Amino acid sequence: MLPMVGKAALTVEIVGGAQQQIPIAIVPFAQNAPIPDAVSQDNISTIIGADLRRSGLFRVLETRGVANQPSTVADVRYAEWASIQAQALTIGTVETLPGNRLKVSFRLLDVLKQNQLAGVEYNITPAQLRITAHKIADIIYEKLTGEKGVFATRISYVSKANGRYSLQVADADGYNPQSVVSSLEPIISPSWSPDGTKLAYVSFEKKKPIIYVQSLVSGQRYVLANFKGNNSAPSWSPDGKRLAIVLTYGANSQIYAIDADGTNLRQLTKSSAIDTEPVWSADASAIYFTSDRGGSPQIYKMSASGGDVKRITFDGAYNVSPRLSNDGKSLAYIRQEQGRFRVALQDLASGQVQVLSDTSLDESPSFAPNNRMILYATSVNRKGTLAAVSTDGRVKQRLNEAIGDVREPAWSPALNN
Amino acid sequence: MKRNILVSALLAMMLVACSSKPVKDTTPAPVADKSVGTTTDTGSTTGLENDYGLTSELTDPSNILSKRSVYFAYDKDEVTAEYRPLVEAHAKYLLAHSKAKVILQGNTDERGTREYNLSLGQRRAVAVKSVLNVLGVQDSQIETVSFGEEKPQATGTDEASFSKNRRTDIVYVGE
Numbered sequence: 001m002l003p004m005v006g007k008a009a010l011t012v013e014i015v016g017g018a019q020q021q022i023p024i025a026i027v028p029f030a031q032n033a034p035i036p037d038a039v040s041q042d043n044i045s046t047i048i049g050a051d052l053r054r055s056g057l058f059r060v061l062e063t064r065g066v067a068n069q070p071s072t073v074a075d076v077r078y079a080e081w082a083s084i085q086a087q088a089l090t091i092g093t094v095e096t097l098p099g100n101r102l103k104v105s106f107r108l109l110d111v112l113k114q115n116q117l118a119g120v121e122y123n124i125t126p127a128q129l130r131i132t133a134h135k136i137a138d139i140i141y142e143k144l145t146g147e148k149g150v151f152a153t154r155i156s157y158v159s160k161a162n163g164r165y166s167l168q169v170a171d172a173d174g175y176n177p178q179s180v181v182s183s184l185e186p187i188i189s190p191s192w193s194p195d196g197t198k199l200a201y202v203s204f205e206k207k208k209p210i211i212y213v214q215s216l217v218s219g220q221r222y223v224l225a226n227f228k229g230n231n232s233a234p235s236w237s238p239d240g241k242r243l244a245i246v247l248t249y250g251a252n253s254q255i256y257a258i259d260a261d262g263t264n265l266r267q268l269t270k271s272s273a274i275d276t277e278p279v280w281s282a283d284a285s286a287i288y289f290t291s292d293r294g295g296s297p298q299i300y301k302m303s304a305s306g307g308d309v310k311r312i313t314f315d316g317a318y319n320v321s322p323r324l325s326n327d328g329k330s331l332a333y334i335r336q337e338q339g340r341f342r343v344a345l346q347d348l349a350s351g352q353v354q355v356l357s358d359t360s361l362d363e364s365p366s367f368a369p370n371n372r373m374i375l376y377a378t379s380v381n382r383k384g385t386l387a388a389v390s391t392d393g394r395v396k397q398r399l400n401e402a403i404g405d406v407r408e409p410a411w412s413p414a415l416n417n
Numbered sequence: 418m419k420r421n422i423l424v425s426a427l428l429a430m431m432l433v434a435c436s437s438k439p440v441k442d443t444t445p446a447p448v449a450d451k452s453v454g455t456t457t458d459t460g461s462t463t464g465l466e467n468d469y470g471l472t473s474e475l476t477d478p479s480n481i482l483s484k485r486s487v488y489f490a491y492d493k494d495e496v497t498a499e500y501r502p503l504v505e506a507h508a509k510y511l512l513a514h515s516k517a518k519v520i521l522q523g524n525t526d527e528r529g530t531r532e533y534n535l536s537l538g539q540r541r542a543v544a545v546k547s548v549l550n551v552l553g554v555q556d557s558q559i560e561t562v563s564f565g566e567e568k569p570q571a572t573g574t575d576e577a578s579f580s581k582n583r584r585t586d587i588v589y590v591g592e
Contacts, residue, residue, distance in 0.1 A: 188565075189531070208520075209563070229562060248539050250543070250546060251543055277533065297533060339528075407531075
């Protein structure tokens with residue numbers, strides 16, 4: 001991967017927040033010397049603060065007015081932090097080491113109990129500074145909310161600029177955008193392999209939709225499916241060994257399964273209607289999909305080997321693009337009502353549906369690995385943009401790209417990086 | 418949409434009933450003559466086939482074969498009477514030039530999601546293919562693909578633009 005640290009293609013604007021936010025003070029990390037290569041002007045604490053603020057669950061306090069700016073536990077005067085209503089305090093240091101390496105250490109402290117909640121040291125290269133800040137933010141997030149953080153994850157999306165389509169992968173905060181593949185023809189439907197090392201996507205570069213699988217490690221790709229007609233809507237099985245795909249041959253879209261090496265094709269739906277947009281359930285036993293077999297596009301579920309079809313959505317005349325939460329408990333999809341396309345979330349046990357977004361041209365919902373946020377594409381003034389909404393509907397983010405327009409987002413799985 | 422399929426299926430059956438004779442017959446369809454005009458006879462100006470079975474008729478602006486787009490109503494996949502002569506002319510060409518192959522490229526307007534629109538565009542490509550099939554063209558000469566909403570002809574947000582984007586384009590392999 002090319003280091004393009006410090007460059008943001010997407011800037012995040014927060015449009016809402018949780019009702020109760022955790023007040024946290026993040027003291028700028030002490031540095032013993034300027035960081036070599038100066039890859040980032042941001043102090044590590046700025047990145048951590050931006051991550052926590054963006055989640056909508058934290059109120060990041062102004063720390064400059066506090067006289068004592070500790071970098072070690074021994075220097076902390078808890079009363080000063082209690083006086084600005086901080087519940088939690090983060091301190092840390094960045095030291096330069098021989099061989100162009102850095103030692104980053106941080107502590108998370110409970111201001112009221114006056115004890116340490118977490119502490120970690122990292123030995124990294126300067127290029128790993130941002131990802132290290134995201135990992136620290138993940139630790140803080142998990143300690144204080146009880147849920148896994150997703151700051152050290154990535155997103156993929158397709159940007160269109162100057163007539164060129166580019167499949168990009170960026171950090172979850174929009175930094176470090178890297179082009180995976182680009183083409184003068186459209187690219188749609190990127191899908192992350194469960195281990196986060198590959199993307200399957202649909203490219204029109206051969207004047208028809210063909211599915212490719214590309215390694216994010218080597219950059220090499222292969223054709224997964226190039227059958228007569230359309231090849232589209234790839235979705236990985238939870239074990240990464242197979243994909244559900246959509247083929248047409250000479251008729252309407254139908255769902256097939258294919259091994260990840262492009263062999264062992266088998267047909268899963270046999271209808272005269274449109275069957276498309278398959279996604280696997282977390283336990284791999286079922287596939288959810290969109291079909292207009294009942295007269296309007298709705299979401300259905302079938303056994304992963306085909307058959308045993310059950311209808312899942314009933315309200316509204318247009319429910320498409322199903323995505324399952326990683327815990328398998330809820331289903332996000334796009335609902336059209338009165339000409340507005342919006343992100344809806346259905347509880348699979350109760351069947352209750354909540355429309356989450358207040359935008360009107362929404363597409364491609366994608367769950368964060370911790371299921372807290374749903375990333376999706378929308379359109380503002382005819383320009384594609386990305387947005388995210390929390391699954392409780394309280395936190396809304398809008399991600400704006402400086403150039404061109406962006407669409408087809410997909411959030412990576414949790415990564416071991 | 419289910420109703421549309423039924424309607425198309427019914428129309429297709431009617432076409433089988435009405436047009437099986439003209440297809441077996443080699444005389445040009447009277448409708449095709451009317452739209453081409455009196456000076457051009459599509460049956461006699463076949464010209465030389467290239468390696469792909471293509472002739473200059475396909476690009477002659479005075480020939481109906483140069484017309485390649487079949488437009489559809491909103492949320493519909495029915496080939497209307499207006500475009501029947503065009504599709505019939507291409508059917509006749511494909512029957513006369515067995516080497517020639519067409520790709521039917523279905524398209525939609527931008528409303529709706531990309532993957533679902535890809536399927537809707539495909540349905541429009543299949544609708545044109547069904548008419549060609551009924552007129553006797555074999556599947557080996559036809560591939561149906563869809564561009565969904567990805568290749569709009571017009572980029573406006575009004576019905577005038579949308580109606581240009583709901584179409585199936587007939588493209589010959591080798592063009």
